[in-house]
Amino acid sequence: MVSVVVVTYNSERTVGETLASLTEQTYPDDRYDVFVVDGGSTDGTARIAADHGVSFLVAEGATIGECRNRGADAANGDYVAFTDSDCAVPATWLGDLVERIEAHAADESVVGVGGPNRPFPGDPAFAKLVGSLQGTVFGSGGSPQSHAIDEVRLVRSVAACNVLYDADVFEEFRYDDAVNVGEDAEFHFRLSEAGYRFVFDPTIAVSHHLSPTFGDFCTKNRSYGYAMARIQRRHRKVIRWYSALPSLALGGGTLAALADLRARKARYVPLLLLAFLVVSGYATARVYRDRRSPLALLVPAMLAAQYCLYGVGFLEGLTAPDPEPQDLP
Incomplete structure (x- = not known):
């Protein structure tokens, strides 16, 4: 059983695309459920979530880290998967993630599996340029979720927009409720310090709406530097x-x-x-x-x-x- 958590805030333009991709999974319908954790949206996000028949949880004013914890608390699966409300996942996403983590079941250090995120085919040309730049070592700093790594390997961190955890990890570890940007890097750092690792599989990719304009690109990089x-x-x-x-x-x-x-x-x-x-x-x-x-x-x-x-x-x-x-x- 897998519980999928989608963290959102004022995402009515993109969350429908995310939820539609989750309803089209080849994974058996009776073996996964979807929770949307909303930070207090004032747009039509709640209506769109209701249209897709998923569980909708409101965490008014919560940080991204706190929203992820709310989702993990509500989850009832053997595994907990996360993607974001500006992403879309392939139909085989859950099945591939489960197959990959269960292939490493004998390795007690492995607590999760993840893959890269790539721009949508229909996104603006600048967003695709950002995706290609992140594929270079100078554009990503070598982080596996962006850099063009072409083999399965153990890594210290993956992006929270494309990750599946062994649910048992949340019995001992939690996201930091105070962190709003870089919450996955902080959480995975503590896991790595405890000796845990993730399996990175470059074939399990999600589509992600990257920065559409130069100004948005600049703003995000400044916020990433501050958070780190x-x-x-x-x-x-x-x-x-x-x-x-x-x-x-x-x-x-x-x-x-x-x-x-x-x-x-x-x-x-x-x-x-x-x-x-x-x-x-x-x-x-x-x-x-x-x-x-x-x-x-x-x-x-x-x-x-x-x-x-x-x-x-x-x-x-x-x-x-x-x-x-x-x-x-």
Whole structure:
């Protein structure tokens, strides 16, 4: 038995697509149920959920982490699967996830299985560009849910929009109710510290509405940087070694520019620009090979914005006041 949890908030434009994909599963109807956990929507989300006959739970004003916990608490399956209200899953999604996790039943360290998320075929061209950029190591930082990994392997974390857990894990561990962005990274970090792992299967992919505009892309990267800094401050540990690199690059670039100005000679800045050109050139070539579109020429600007905004958000997260402490397993 599998319980599927969909976390949502004001998602009337996309949640119907999500729920329709869940009703079309090849997995036996009597072996899965669907719970929608709503953070207090003011649009037609509740009506659309009712049209699909799923269980609808309201968690007014709750964070994403708290909504995920509400769903796990309501679940009654042997497994608990999560996807998001801006995603659509393939018809074989549940069956593939269950088959993959049960293939690792003998490994007690495996608590879940997940896969990548890709842009919808009908999404704007910019969203598809974002998806292709995330498929490069410089666009994703090497995270398995985005980076183009082509083999089944054990990983420390997967994206919560495409994951299935052994339900027993929630008897000891929970999402952090205080975390609204990056809640899956924080939860999976604690699981990995306890020695648990996920199976990543690149063939089990979900469709995900990625950033449709450059402005939305920038806003999300700033929020991701802020969230990662807050999470690492909470644990006083480095969760992802690359998360501080954009902030360090911003600081290093500023110092290099000041040094060149003081010396009245361009020494360091040209070297940094050359390094960026090499990185962005590689990413542009990869994205063009994937998209075959002249829009790949936007990749250097996208990378510059991603790293700068993530770095700014990370610095903001490091300097923001500490939240109330919370003890979690």
